[in-house]
Each structure stands twice: as structure tokens, then as C-alpha cells.
Amino acid sequence: MRIYWRDGRPMVDWGQLGTRRFTDPFFAQTIHPCVRHPADLLFRHQTLLDELGEIAGSPPGLRPTGFIFHMSRCGSTLMSQMLAAAPENIVLSEAAPMDDVLRAHFRDPGATEERRVQWLQWLVGVLARRRHPAEKNVFIKFDSWHVMFLPLIQRAFPDVPWIFLYREPLEVMASAQKQLGGQMIPGVLEPALFGWDPVAVGRMQLYEYAARVLGKLCEAALTRAQAGQGKLVNYHQLPATIWPALMKYWNVEFSTDENARMLNAAQLNAKNPVLPFEPDSQAKRDSTSPEMRQLTQQWLAGVYQQLEAQRSVTGFA
């Protein structure tokens, strides 16, 4: 599925998923094979996004079980891959159609918050359909910047428990130094998303921008957590120590076998599951340049301390 605009109107481009489960690290990796054959690429149904409501209701999708927000490079893919290891779970990991809907107002003045709330509900209704008998839970891992849309997402799904994953910021910056994520590159996301004007963004150095984006994501989660919402989870709590409390928070129970299957998935590299997982926190901290240390101190250390303080009050024991 893809969302695009034709003649100023939002459209849905459909693909045949068949029996394929969302077990890849990212939504896109599951979707791409659906258009590999030219017959599937060329002949696909196109509908108006506004027609999605009728489609979403028949049959209705499963109600979301839990949401995962994160600052990026902090174990969120590990968590989504663990969840995807259990056949009971539908795991939508950074699904681009959700990003299209959440950021639609930047390209379409008609995409009011009201409409985006509705579109998001419909979209999840379609993507969270049960296609295998075992499926009964739906977990959504959002893109990192979607934490900026938390109020809108909560309007769409007020009762869904969410977590925000974060990590010692120097380790995240080390990861950014190695390879910048799209959200850390100026111009990829709209400056207004962070309350900035484009001129100010143009004056920021590359890694300064990355640090400030990460800081904004953490601040957005912190604000909601301080209001008593959601749960904060530090990377170092993953996975085994936090797992039972997290599943209780999401109100799900798994058999011993399924729990073992999910915890086994944590032994693999989440983004490239053919490789084993290797702890890299110390190596990451050691690899950072003085510039990264300074930027981390300036833009991230404070909010990280606040997240940790808040987690000690309202996080998992």
C-alpha cells in the first residue's frame, strides 16, 4: 500500500500482500516484493483515501495493542522484531502510509487534524486486519519523528498504551556519526514539525541539526510522560528484564514457547537478522568525536537526565 496525491486528492495505491506476514525489520521490506512482478506493478487498484472508511470496516481490523515510539538507534527495531517473532502479533514497523497521513497537512491544506485522525484510524483498520488465524495483537512501531504527533495519535487511539524508547545519547550520536538516519538530515522533514523556521535550519551544522532533532523527540515524549501518560523505557532495560512488565502493561499474555521465541529473536541483529546481536554501547561511546560529545552535552544531556528522572518515578521497576 502506498498513499499519493493525484490532482490534489489523496489516493491509495493497493498491492496484494497475499499470505505474507509483517516479519521483516521494516514495513517497506514486506511490501516491496508485492510489486516485483510486472503484473502486480502495472495492474493495481487505486482508490480515494476518503473511501478507506468503507473498506476499513469490512471486515474491521484488530484493535491496536500497543504503540512504540522512539528516538531512533535505541533498540526499537529489536523490540519490533521480537514481537514479530510470535505468530499472534501483527507488527507494523515504520509503515510509510502512516507517515503520509501524519504529515499530509504539510502538502495538502485540506488535510486538517480531524481528517488525519480519521485517515489514521482507517489506515490502521486496514493494515491491522487478521489475515492468519493466530493473529490477535497489533503493535505499531512508528517512525521516530512521529512522537511529535503523539497528541494526534492519542486522539485517534486514546486507550492504546504506548512506550517511548531512548538510549544514552552519546551512543545514539555515535550511531548517527557512522550513518545518519533520514530524519537527521536537514530538509528531509519539515522544519515546522519541530517548531523551527527554514532559515534557522539552514544555519545549523549537520550534526548540530541531528542532535537538536533527537532532543526535540525526547522532549516531546518527556512532556507526555510528565503528564502521567505512556511509559519510558531505556535501551539498557532491553530485553529480558523488562519483558514481563511490558507485556503486562500491554495487557497481553504469551505461552512459554512464544515468550522463548520472542526472546530468542533478541539474540539476532534486529536490522539484519542473519547476523547475531553484539553489544556495542562501549564501542559506540569510544568512537565519538569531540564534536559529537560537545553537541550531545549541549542538546541532549539535559533532556536525557530528565527522561531518566521521570522513568525512575513512572517507568517499569
Added chain:
Amino acid sequence: MATIDQQQNLGRFGELVLANRELHDQLRATANEADFVALAVQLGAEHGCEFAATVVQAAINEKRRAWLERWL
């Protein structure tokens, strides 16, 4: 026949394919892109929708570009 007419014919054929699972399965059974293009031209003509192989190939390229553009 003008290219635009052929493109319209391909569009009409596409609607037939989406409404006819058997037709889609036939096209889906082709082993490679060249075979798919040849069969699409043949089945199109059989259903009163004439278009050239180059029109099908151009449409595939355009769809592929649009798809990839979104994900880059």
C-alpha cells in the same frame, strides 16, 4: 495509432485485468518481463484493447519509478 490512444487502451485493459482474476493470473504466470509484455499485448488485442509493447514497457517503467520514488 497515436501513443495516447494506446495508453488509454492499456488503461482500459488494466480495468479488465483488475476485474478478472483469471486474466491477472495468466499475466502473473509469466516468467520474466519480456514474456509479460508480449502476453499483455496479445491479451489486450484479444479483448479489443490494442497497444504496442513499447507502451506497456513505458508504463512499467513509470510505475516502478513512482513506487521507488516514494520509498527513497
